[in-house]
Amino acid sequence: MPIFLVDVNRSSVFGRPLQTIDDATMSRYHAAVYEGCEFGCAYCEGWGLAARPLNESVRLMPHIAQHAQAEVSLMHRDDVIGLVADSDAYQPAEQRYRRTRSVLTVLSERSHPVVIMTKSPFVLDDLDLLQQIHAARFAMVIVSIVSHTANVQHKFEDKVASFAQRLALVTALKTAGIPVGVALMPLVPYINDTDYALTQVIQQVAAAGADFLYWDFLRMPNLRHRNRMNDVMVRVGNYPISYLRELYRDGATIDSRYRSERNAAVLRICDDHRLPVRLPYPLFRGRFGPSYTVAQIIAQQSSRDELQGRDVLATQGTQLAEAVRAGEWPIEQLKSHPTYALFRELVPTSGAGTAVL
Numbered sequence: 149m150p151i152f153l154v155d156v157n158r159s160s161v162f163g164r165p166l167q168t169i170d171d172a173t174m175s176r177y178h179a180a181v182y183e184g185c186e187f188g189c190a191y192c193e194g195w196g197l198a199a200r201p202l203n204e205s206v207r208l209m210p211h212i213a214q215h216a217q218a219e220v221s222l223m224h225r226d227d228v229i230g231l232v233a234d235s236d237a238y239q240p241a242e243q244r245y246r247r248t249r250s251v252l253t254v255l256s257e258r259s260h261p262v263v264i265m266t267k268s269p270f271v272l273d274d275l276d277l278l279q280q281i282h283a284a285r286f287a288m289v290i291v292s293i294v295s296h297t298a299n300v301q302h303k304f305e306d307k308v309a310s311f312a313q314r315l316a317l318v319t320a321l322k323t324a325g326i327p328v329g330v331a332l333m334p335l336v337p338y339i340n341d342t343d344y345a346l347t348q349v350i351q352q353v354a355a356a357g358a359d360f361l362y363w364d365f366l367r368m369p370n371l372r373h374r375n376r377m378n379d380v381m382v383r384v385g386n387y388p389i390s391y392l393r394e395l396y397r398d399g400a401t402i403d404s405r406y407r408s409e410r411n412a413a414v415l416r417i418c419d420d421h422r423l424p425v426r427l428p429y430p431l432f433r434g435r436f437g438p439s440y441t442v443a444q445i446i447a448q449q450s451s452r453d454e455l456q457g458r459d460v461l462a463t464q465g466t467q468l469a470e471a472v473r474a475g476e477w478p479i480e481q482l483k484s485h486p487t488y489a490l491f492r493e494l495v496p497t498s499g500a501g502t503a504v505l
């Protein structure tokens with residue numbers, strides 16, 4: 149049981165905007181309602197970043213609703229807020245403190261778009277607010293899943309809802325009209341990224357009604373986290389100590405060739421089960437102004453390009469998306485983009501070149 153602390157030093161709910169739109173969540177702000185996470189999943193990067201154990205304490209921001217109101221009033225109305233950062237907005241503390249609900253209430257009053265990433269069915273407690281926000285603007289939930297087997301789940305994340313409960317959550321959200329994606333992460337080499345494990349998860353996620361899949365590989369940002377993961381892997385299975393070291397070479401991210409090969413496998417299996425990779429345009433059509441809509445379409449395509457190894461195109465797409473989001477309209481570049489047919493009606497016809505809306 150963590151201790152709960154009121155953090156009087158925290159002065160911002162949402163922090164500063166990201167430099168580019170996060171294509172995984174469509175968001176430009178990454179926020180944590182709570183600091184610290186009672187779930188304490190073994191693979192969480194939070195273990196390697198905080199001085200104290202991740203699940204030892206949970207910090208609550210005082211007057212969070214008032215702060216949220218003031219900050220949202222200064223934001224661009226199309227900047228999606230992602231409650232996705234380093235702590236689960238529906239960890240058990242939410243049952244008692246309702247800080248996430250108070251933030252969502254503010255977003256609902258201001259009709260401000262939001263995306264929540266969670267492992268918890270408690271998000272359904274706020275279905276009324278999510279439906280209100282989605283009716284007026286855009287609200288989406290991304291359900292995070294790591295494995296279909298109880299054994300792996302138990303070793304990696306023993307305090308969260310089961311695979312079956314999370315599939316049921318996906319179905320409940322879909323039925324309630326809320327766009328719902330699944331984040332399959334972290335992918336841990338040879339544990340949950342084999343063709344068999346991927347197929348098991350993807351086919352059930354697709355059957356549950358998910359709108360799209362996002363995935364990413366385990367990251368180990370520092371030596372502390374690498375040592376911790378080595379200990380965890382010994383508990384998960386009979387892996388030699390060199391196993392992660394060879395694939396990560398003492399870096400934070402996995403070997404690029406291994407990543408490309410596994411990305412191709414996930415793409416193929418998603419294709420087999422007709423599960424979209426990244427956010428399909430119909431999910432957010434008509435929800436944002438022209439520049440943000442075009443920027444989001446291009447950002448999603450860049451993400452797909454990156455998955456398929458088209459790194460140069462992915463980088464160019466990210467830059468193009470950011471330029472459009474900022475109000476520029478480089479018409480010739482837009483015309484040659486592969487998704488142009490999706491957004492041509494949104495491109496301004498007068499002032500072609502680099503018109504600013």
Ligand code: SF4
Pocket residue numbers: 185186187188189192193194202233234235236267
């Ligand atoms: S629920 Fe998310 S933030 Fe919390 S410990 Fe698990 S991975 Fe980390």
